[in-house]
Amino acid sequence: MLREKLIDKFTELFHSQPELFRSPGRINIIGEHTDYNDGFVFPAAINKEIFFAVAKNNVEKIRLYSYDLNEFFETNILKISKSTCHWANYLLGVIAQFHKENTQIQGIDCVFGGNIPLGAGLSSSAALENGFAFALNSIFNFSKSKINLVKIAQKAEHEYAGVQCGIMDQFASMYGLENMAIKLDCRTLEYEYAPLNLGAYTFLLCNTKVSHSLASSEYNIRRRQCEEGVAILKKFDSKITALRDVNSLFLEAYKESLSALIYKRCKFVVSENERVYKAFKALETNDLYKLGQLMYQSHKGLRNNYEVSCSELDFLVEESLKNSNVLGARMMGGGFGGCTLNLLRINEIENFSQHIIDSYKMKFGIEPEIYTVQIANGTGACK
Ligand code: ADP
Ligand code: MG
Numbered sequence: 001m002l003r004e005k006l007i008d009k010f011t012e013l014f015h016s017q018p019e020l021f022r023s024p025g026r027i028n029i030i031g032e033h034t035d036y037n038d039g040f041v042f043p044a045a046i047n048k049e050i051f052f053a054v055a056k057n058n059v060e061k062i063r064l065y066s067y068d069l070n071e072f073f074e075t076n077i078l079k080i081s082k083s084t085c086h087w088a089n090y091l092l093g094v095i096a097q098f099h100k101e102n103t104q105i106q107g108i109d110c111v112f113g114g115n116i117p118l119g120a121g122l123s124s125s126a127a128l129e130n131g132f133a134f135a136l137n138s139i140f141n142f143s144k145s146k147i148n149l150v151k152i153a154q155k156a157e158h159e160y161a162g163v164q165c166g167i168m169d170q171f172a173s174m175y176g177l178e179n180m181a182i183k184l185d186c187r188t189l190e191y192e193y194a195p196l197n198l199g200a201y202t203f204l205l206c207n208t209k210v211s212h213s214l215a216s217s218e219y220n221i222r223r224r225q226c227e228e229g230v231a232i233l234k235k236f237d238s239k240i241t242a243l244r245d246v247n248s249l250f251l252e253a254y255k256e257s258l259s260a261l262i263y264k265r266c267k268f269v270v271s272e273n274e275r276v277y278k279a280f281k282a283l284e285t286n287d288l289y290k291l292g293q294l295m296y297q298s299h300k301g302l303r304n305n306y307e308v309s310c311s312e313l314d315f316l317v318e319e320s321l322k323n324s325n326v327l328g329a330r331m332m333g334g335g336f337g338g339c340t341l342n343l344l345r346i347n348e349i350e351n352f353s354q355h356i357i358d359s360y361k362m363k364f365g366i367e368p369e370i371y372t373v374q375i376a377n378g379t380g381a382c383k
Pocket of ligand 1: 069088116
C-alpha cells in the first residue's frame with residue numbers, strides 16, 4: 001500500500017519514525033463560476049488523496065521528498081522563499097503563512113505522494129497545501145482552527161503558486177465528510193452538509209486531457225463582465241454588491257438595461273446560484289434524477305450563456321445524453337478543458353467508460369482518462 005511505501009521511504013531517507021496524514025481532492029457537484037460572484041458552490045471531498053509522512057528533524061532544515069515525482073528538495077527553515085522547484089512551492093507557501101502568523105516552524109521532514117491526477121481539476125494543489133498545513137499544525141501543537149488552515153492553504157496558493165484561486169478547493173478538501181456534499185456560501189463561509197445517498201449511482205469523471213490557452217484570459221474577462229452587470233443592476237437596488245444579490249425575477253425585470261452579452265453572463269450566474277439551492281433540496285429528498293437534470297442545465301448555461309466550454313467537453317456531455325443510465329453530466333471547473341462530471345449507474349461504469357474512450361479517441365485522437373470517485377472525509381491524521 002502507498003502509505004507503507006511512504007513510511008518506508010521516510011525511514012530510509014531520514015532514519016526516524018513519521019506521523020501520517022491524508023488530504024483529499026474534490027469534485028464540485030454544481031455551482032461553477034459562482035465563487036467570485038459571492039455566490040454558492042456545492043463541492044465534496046473524494047477518495048483520491050495525498051498522504052504525508054512527517055516528523056520534526058531538529059536540524060533547522062526543511063527536507064521534502066515527492067514520492068510520485070521522485071524528487072528531493074531541501075532548504076533552511078530561516079530562508080523560506082519561492083523556489084524554482086514547482087511542487088515545493090505549495091509546501092513552502094504554507095510554511096511562509098505559518099511564519100506570517102508568528103507560528104514558527106522548526107526543522108521538518110516530509111515524504112508525500114498520492115493518486116490525485118495532477119492538473120486535472122480535482123485540486124491536487126489544495127490537497128497538497130491542506131495536508132501539509134494540517135500536519136504542521138498538529139506536529140507543532142499550534143491548535144489553529146480548520147478555517148484558519150484553509151485560509152493558510154489558499155494564501156499559499158496565491159503567493160507561492162501564483163494562482164488567485166477562490167476558497168472552495170481548500171475548503172472542500174478540509175471540511176469533506178464521507179457521503180456528504182457541502183453547500184458553501186462564498187460570501188459568509190457559512191456551510192451546510194447534504195447527504196449523498198447515491199445508492200446504485202456514482203460519480204465518474206472524464207478527463208478531456210486538453211487545456212485551451214483561452215482559459216485564463218477568458219476567466220478575467222468573465223469576472224469583468226459580471227462586475228459590469230453589477231454596476232448597472234445596483235442602480236435599481238443599491239443593496240446589490242455582487243451577482244449573488246440578484247435573483248432571476250429581478251434580472252428579468254431589468255433585462256433591457258443590460259447589453260445582450262452582459263445579460264447572458266448574468267443570467268448564467270444567477271441561474272447557477274439558484275441551481276445550487278435546488279441541488280441541495282434534491283439531495284435532501286434523495287432525488288438523484290433532479291440532481292442530474294440540474295447538472296445538464298448547468299452545462300447548457302456554461303456552454304451557451306457563459307461560453308466557457310469547448311468542443312471536447314461538449315462532446316463528452318452529448319455522448320452522456322445518449323445513455324439513459326447517466327442521470328446528469330457537466331463540465332467541471334473553469335472551462336476550456338479539464339473534466340466532465342457524470343452521475344451514472346454503477347453497473348454502467350464499464351460500458352459507458354469504454355464507449356467514451358472509443359468515441360472520444362475517434363473524434364479527437366486523444367485517449368481520455370476516466371476516474372470513478374467516492375465521497376470521502378476531508379483532511380486529517382491517519383490512525
Ligand atoms: P490541480 O489542483 O487541478 O490538480 P494545479 O495545477 O492547481 O492542478 O496543481 C498541480 C500541481 O500541484 C502540480 O503541478 C504539482 O506541482 C503539485 N502537485 C500536486 N500533487 C502532487 C503530487 N502528488 N506530487 C508532487 N506534486 C504535486
Ligand atoms: Mg489547483
